[in-house]
Amino acid sequence: MAAATPAGSPAGLKPLSPADAARGAGPDVASFTLANGLQVVVIPDRRAPVVTHMIWYKVGSADEARGVSGIAHFLEHLMFKGTEKHPAGEFSHVVAELGGQENAFTSYDYTSYFQRVAREHLKTVMAFEADRMTGLQLTDEVVNPERDVILEERRSRVDGDPGSQLGEAVAAALFVNHPYGTPIIGWEHEIEKLDRHDAIAFYERFYTPNNAILVVAGDVDAEEVRALAEETYGKVERRVDPGPRARPREPEPRAARRVSLADPRVTQPSLQRNYLAPSYETATGDEAYALDLLSQIMGGGQTSRIYRALVVEKGVAANAGAWYYGDALDDGRMVIYAIPRAGAALADLEAAIDEEIARIATEGPTTAELERAKTRLIADTIYAQDSQATLARIYGASLATGGTIEEVQAWPARIRAVTAEAVRDVARAVLDPRRSVTGELLSAPAPERLAAE
Amino acid sequence: MSPVSTAAAPQAHVTRIQRVAATRGAEAWLVEENTVPVVAVEVAFRGGSAQDPAELPGVVGLMAALLDEGAGDLRAETFQETLEEKAIELSFSSNRDAVTASLRTLPENLDEAFGLLALALSRPRFDEDAVERMRRQLAAQLRRDALDPEDLAGRTFFAEAFPGHPYGRPPRGTVESLAAISREDLFGAHRRLFTRDNIVIGAVGAISPERLSGLLDRLLADLPETASLVPVPTVAPSAIGRTEIVTLDVPQTSIVFGRAGPLRTDDDFIPAYVANHILGGGSFSSRLFTEVREKRGLAYSVYSYLSPYDHSGLILGGVATRNDRAGQSIDLIRAEILRMATEGPTPKELDGARKYLIGSYALRFDTSTKIANQLVHLQLDDLGIDYVARRNGLVAAVTEDDVRAAARKLFGAGELLVVAVGQPVGLPGARVRPAPGSAESHAPAVETARG
Numbered sequence: 076m077a078a079a080t081p082a083g084s085p086a087g088l089k090p091l092s093p094a095d096a097a098r099g100a101g102p103d104v105a106s107f108t109l110a111n112g113l114q115v116v117v118i119p120d121r122r123a124p125v126v127t128h129m130i131w132y133k134v135g136s137a138d139e140a141r142g143v144s145g146i147a148h149f150l151e152h153l154m155f156k157g158t159e160k161h162p163a164g165e166f167s168h169v170v171a172e173l174g175g176q177e178n179a180f181t182s183y184d185y186t187s188y189f190q191r192v193a194r195e196h197l198k199t200v201m202a203f204e205a206d207r208m209t210g211l212q213l214t215d216e217v218v219n220p221e222r223d224v225i226l227e228e229r230r231s232r233v234d235g236d237p238g239s240q241l242g243e244a245v246a247a248a249l250f251v252n253h254p255y256g257t258p259i260i261g262w263e264h265e266i267e268k269l270d271r272h273d274a275i276a277f278y279e280r281f282y283t284p285n286n287a288i289l290v291v292a293g294d295v296d297a298e299e300v301r302a303l304a305e306e307t308y309g310k311v312e313r314r315v316d317p318g319p320r321a322r323p324r325e326p327e328p329r330a331a332r333r334v335s336l337a338d339p340r341v342t343q344p345s346l347q348r349n350y351l352a353p354s355y356e357t358a359t360g361d362e363a364y365a366l367d368l369l370s371q372i373m374g375g376g377q378t379s380r381i382y383r384a385l386v387v388e389k390g391v392a393a394n395a396g397a398w399y400y401g402d403a404l405d406d407g408r409m410v411i412y413a414i415p416r417a418g419a420a421l422a423d424l425e426a427a428i429d430e431e432i433a434r435i436a437t438e439g440p441t442t443a444e445l446e447r448a449k450t451r452l453i454a455d456t457i458y459a460q461d462s463q464a465t466l467a468r469i470y471g472a473s474l475a476t477g478g479t480i481e482e483v484q485a486w487p488a489r490i491r492a493v494t495a496e497a498v499r500d501v502a503r504a505v506l507d508p509r510r511s512v513t514g515e516l517l518s519a520p521a522p523e524r525l526a527a528e
Numbered sequence: 529m530s531p532v533s534t535a536a537a538p539q540a541h542v543t544r545i546q547r548v549a550a551t552r553g554a555e556a557w558l559v560e561e562n563t564v565p566v567v568a569v570e571v572a573f574r575g576g577s578a579q580d581p582a583e584l585p586g587v588v589g590l591m592a593a594l595l596d597e598g599a600g601d602l603r604a605e606t607f608q609e610t611l612e613e614k615a616i617e618l619s620f621s622s623n624r625d626a627v628t629a630s631l632r633t634l635p636e637n638l639d640e641a642f643g644l645l646a647l648a649l650s651r652p653r654f655d656e657d658a659v660e661r662m663r664r665q666l667a668a669q670l671r672r673d674a675l676d677p678e679d680l681a682g683r684t685f686f687a688e689a690f691p692g693h694p695y696g697r698p699p700r701g702t703v704e705s706l707a708a709i710s711r712e713d714l715f716g717a718h719r720r721l722f723t724r725d726n727i728v729i730g731a732v733g734a735i736s737p738e739r740l741s742g743l744l745d746r747l748l749a750d751l752p753e754t755a756s757l758v759p760v761p762t763v764a765p766s767a768i769g770r771t772e773i774v775t776l777d778v779p780q781t782s783i784v785f786g787r788a789g790p791l792r793t794d795d796d797f798i799p800a801y802v803a804n805h806i807l808g809g810g811s812f813s814s815r816l817f818t819e820v821r822e823k824r825g826l827a828y829s830v831y832s833y834l835s836p837y838d839h840s841g842l843i844l845g846g847v848a849t850r851n852d853r854a855g856q857s858i859d860l861i862r863a864e865i866l867r868m869a870t871e872g873p874t875p876k877e878l879d880g881a882r883k884y885l886i887g888s889y890a891l892r893f894d895t896s897t898k899i900a901n902q903l904v905h906l907q908l909d910d911l912g913i914d915y916v917a918r919r920n921g922l923v924a925a926v927t928e929d930d931v932r933a934a935a936r937k938l939f940g941a942g943e944l945l946v947v948a949v950g951q952p953v954g955l956p957g958a959r960v961r962p963a964p965g966s967a968e969s970h971a972p973a974v975e976t977a978r979g
Contacts, residue, residue, distance in 0.1 A: 164822075
């Protein structure tokens with residue numbers, strides 16, 4: 076219910092993207108599909124007698140109709156408001172009494188609900204989750220205060236933070252035609268108008284077993300999960316065919332764009348350069364793998380090119396880096412950011428970034444750089460095996476954005492195979508000014524003082 | 529829904545916590561676990577930013593930030609490249625009471641990983657250029673957070689609650705103090721804290737006790753024997769009962785509230801922990817969550833938690849709500865605190881809280897990194913190597929009378945120190961001031977405190 080909006084991380088920081096950070100390998104993952112179309116993924120982790128139970132709906136904010144932004148996230152909150160069988164609060168109350176933890180989050184492309192409980196309670200949470208897949212009941216009495224909660228959530232995430240406001244404007248400029256340009260949480264004036272009819276309409280269109288993926292990670296085996304799933308989710312009838320996930324596509328970008336926000340509350344300026352980039356789903360060949368390596372080489376930590384050039388050598392920035400958001404159903408983005416040191420001009424940072432882009436697009440990475448980046452990314456897949464919750468999120472996010480279990484497992488090998496030329500080529504193709512939006516966060520004098528002048 | 533079955537959960541790990549002695553006196557706690565090819569190590573030194581010189585806050589924080597920026601013969605770039613070539617994760621952090629190193633490696637790189645950790649702990653370089661770079665980076669973070677409503681509320685709370693005490697100083701320092709820190713200050717702080725008699729170590733994963741023992745000897749070889757920590761007095765927070773408004777031009781008010789709470793070693797810590805859980809703890813059924821969020825939609829987040837520092841116990845809480853609802857929200861919170869103080873929990877609430885706290889304990893032990901962190905905290909808090917085995921029993925044994933007594937003591941007559949950042953309405957009797965360093969601080973303060 077503490078609805079995270081991972082992919083829309085309003086601070087303009089790297090969105091939570093577990094599949095980026097750590098795909099791969101690990102335990103014997105099993106998968107099967109129930110008769111009603113629900114896909115089930117089981118990831119064994121026998122170290123502690125606990126399980127992570129997640130249901131992923133293949134629907135997110137980018138599936139909303141125009142004018143009702145925020146409904147995917149609003150519905151996520153309302154899913155805690157009770158069903159015909161279980162009144163509001165009962166599910167949460169039971170999870171708490173079981174010593175479980177629960178939450179949910181909404182992204183551009185998916186909505187997910189999870190509980191973490193001792194293994195013997197798996198069936199209980201499966202039964203509750205299956206019940207609210209189609210049994211939700213809403214009244215104005217619970218819906219209206221929850222809309223206020225979401226408006227407060229938006230105030231916390233966006234209104235108190237000029238950086239988030241810039242982030243929303245940058246996304247809106249980068250995605251000219253695609254709904255990724257609309258914030259996951261929604262625009263305030265549209266949230267204010269959402270009601271239970273909007274929520275139920277969205278629910279009935281997208282919440283159905285054939286549009287969901289069940290991921291269970293932990294102290295269980297596939298046959299156990301299959302039996303429990305048949306008994307619980309298996310009883311839920313498919314109620315609709317949501318159809319293909321076709322969103323309006325971006326036109327070929329032709330113009331570099333600039334977005335600037337100046338506010339008295341900005342006490343530390345910053346710069347971000349965003350490029351429209353293919354995602355794992357839209358890329359051809361090994362482009363997306365090369366982009367993950369490119370972002371690591373350009374801006375993954377202190378040995379990266381951007382950090383070394385801007386922070387260490389030129390000394391114009393206090394910090395700098397890059398990230399790639401590739402776990403998207405449609406085109407994602409690559410972002411390079413920099414925080415100026417006191418007194419440095421954003422233009423100097425930008426010039427230094429452009430220099431580094433030109434260099435990698437001409438020369439490509441060195442062998443040593445590429446090796447280091449590969450080692451780093453592949454090690455992340457091994458570290459991911461240490462956390463059943465992380466593994467569950469990796470598989471869920473990949474499958475909900477068009478990936479397959481085989482692709483997740485082959486990820487380290489695909490990364491290993493990327494050549495320096497491929498990294499250079501993808502830098503050339505993607506880091507093209509015409510595909511870019513540059514965002515500037517600036518401080519401004521207070522309005523009172525302006526008036527006095 | 530019986531707690532009995534889940535109560536056993538963390539014990540699978542507990543029975544396997546081993547003491548591993550190093551020849552030079554210090555020891556590590558180890559959970560050997562070979563299923564996943566990962567080793568996680570956490571190392572802590574007692575004495576965090578509370579050890580900063582009074583006039584120079586931020587020394588310990590800057591020192592910690594520089595430990596992976598060059599050590600021994602390796603300058604920063606080489607040190608970082610060596611970590612990356614082996615995919616060794618090493619990071620440092622500090623808080624008011626400790627400096628912590630967190631290490632994660634694949635087992636085949638254990639020697640290299642412990643070698644780099646040993647260098648970082650024993651022979652940091654604090655090269656001029658690295659110091660300059662990290663000073664700028666930390667200063668940029670301070671500037672970024674200067675007018676962040678939540679951050680500003682937290683900083684103001686500690687300054688008000690601990691005037692003249694090390695906890696009242698900003699742990700990350702100020703832009704000005706960071707600029708004034710010298711290399712000698714950094715070497716000095718390092719020498720005072722990083723010693724064999726002041727270290728706490730937890731290790732988890734694919735590593736045998738014998739292997740760890742050998743690595744520990746290397747880790748400790750170049751550390752001096754004895755720390756020289758400045759004594760920090762144990763105090764109760766002051767200014768309880770006051771309301772402070774920091775005006776900032778935002779549509780939402782961020783509030784931090786709190787009062788004295790138990791120390792970790794106090795006898796009534798567990799009953800107080802249970803009482804707080806029922807009031808505002810981490811599930812979706814706390815009283816604050818129900819009254820403030822669920823029933824009235826006043827806030828997205830509302831919570832309270834016990835915050836037992838080494839030298840002061842606190843109960844802290846927070847809420848963020850539209851400016852015109854700030855008074856209503858804090859009134860509701862005050863009413864719930866008073867109700868808990870006078871009535872205590874209902875039997876049903878107590879039963880639910882016990883079940884949650886017992887059942888969810890296992891979730892603190894489900895990754896190597898989390899277990900290593902637990903091992904270090906058990907040692908820092910002097911709870912004993914058998915604590916994990918005992919802990920759920922302690923919670924199960926808490927009676928209604930225990931919680932009632934703990935709640936009475938914890939919440940007293942309900943006085944709070946309240947810090948509200950924004951343009952709040954409905955906070956009578958508040959002291960009002962503009963946000964420090966903000967453009968607004970040049971304008972006269974606005975009187976917003978109307979009952």
